[in-house]
Amino acid sequence: MKFSRNTWLLIIAFFCVYVFWGSTYLWNKMAVQELPPFFLASIRFSSASAIIFAISKVLGYSLAITRKQLFNCVLAGFLFLAYGNGVFVWSLKWVDSGFASLLAALQPLIILLMMRIIQRKRLQWKSMVGVTLGLIGMYVLVSQNDIIAKEGMVIGILMIFTCLIAWCSGSLFVAKADLPSNFFVTTAYQMASAALILVVASLLFGESWKSPLDWQTQTQVSLICLTLFGSIAAFTSFNYLLKNVSPEKVSTSSFVNPVIAILLGWYFLGEELSLQTGIAALLLLTGVYFINSRKRTADDIIARKRPS
Template identity: 30%
Template sequence: MALVSLSDDKFRLENSGEAELSKVTPQRTKLVLNLISVYILWGSTYLFMHFMTERMPPLYMAGCRLLTAGLILYPFARFTGHARPNKQEWLAAGLIGILLLSVANGGMTVAVHYIPTGVAALLAGMLPLFIVILNWLTFSKVRPTKLVMAGLAVGLVGIALLVKPGGFRTTTTESWVGIGLIMVCNLAWATGTLLSGRMKLPTQMVSIAVQMLVGGGLLLLVSLVVEPVTLTSIGQAPTKAIGALIYLIIFGSLIGFSSFSWLARNAPPQILSTYAYVNPVVAMLLGWAFAGEALTGQSLVSALIILAGVVLISFGKRRG
């Protein structure tokens, strides 16, 4: 009997191990696929924002993109059983949507008119710097570690080298407008990110949908006031702009945000943060390959310095 019992236990143990392995492998595959999605899709959005707004007003197109994505995602979320948000949740998600999408995403859509898409992505990759400083000064009041401070210093050196004449081109007034806009975008995204953990929000999918509805709706309203457009101006958009708009709705907003949301819930923070290093590289290569943007030696060196600063910040935060 003992031999039979031992054999049965071994059989159960082997089956249990195989079951666990079968669970781990799909999870790991899902992790890799979602990482690739965020790496490639979010890295490509800078180029497609440029294509979308070459001949169309940027705020109008950004508003159409986000509002359409929200109108698709919200009914889907409700149909799949997610609860309707209450008034407090609508207000909280709406505020986050204004910061992340109306200000940050809308501002980035305008900024790519003034600077190359690769440079825009590289400057947007400095978001960890803004989160660390803002959290230190206003939210947690916790002083960053020495490694984080070193990363901040390295990142600032990289930015200084990038915007120095000859970095990506002679820094004109238009270039500074683009750089300033991205700094505002980073500040808005950092604020929205830090507030997200301190506010009562609906379920993840509903929250994203509400953010898109409010953020995109506000962008469209502002566009109707400040840009020469009407609600039907989308009918005048060239085929290239419509194609880029559809790409950004499907791959940038719906799939990209879904992948990021899954990673935020299931991946370690140090893995999730790697998108900040990869997106600028993808954007710079795509801008060089498809938009004729130059890659100078100085811009490449500054890119490496900025990314090194972001890496130091991430390692410093993990150790702290």
């Protein structure tokens, strides 16, 4: 069977969104074992923003930005990347990567609840089923005594939930905010501002910095993968898919990413897979399915933006 160029692009884009995004949990988990979290995230986003700015310049995109757009990019960068990702990476010092990916799968549920509370939007019946299953799955997941008993696990879970709130707040904000029209340029400004915020946070928390030449090979590879594949390839592929296939098909990443993360964490890091975690995963992902299969609006499409 001979595929057309567009078909190959779609296959590659889905691979990036499914596998690369799902793999970011493993790469972050591996890197944070050696590097302090805010320092790690600042290096990742400063490198990614520099590459994206360079690509934008080569492609002839205008880098001009208004003062209001710059402020909005800084705020979005803080919500998505500086806090949403930086603190999430910090939590991976204690929380297993697969477990964290299942908690992150609650993002569509939290967005719906925030839209209901803040914007007074009515929930469709599929949304209500999805929210119910998601809440039950969340309880089953976090109520495991052997997991909760691990040192730092409770605080790690709580911090992940604050990251989810930051991500979802950023999604709702970006849906209405005045930003540069080119998403590539917008991403570059958000990542650059987040990198600066994370550098300040790293200094304030007294994190120890070390030259990349002194990092372990595993850490160097992880950061390269996070920068090139997680921050650039996957996000670009996500935006390409939104313009070329239905949002429902793009949203299937919500089901695939946790599966990829769990399998990689089990294979490479020896993370345990319990029956209760499996049941929780089934409930959570079924809830996400109901949420994503409801009748969608333009705001929902924009709110699917995922900072990884």
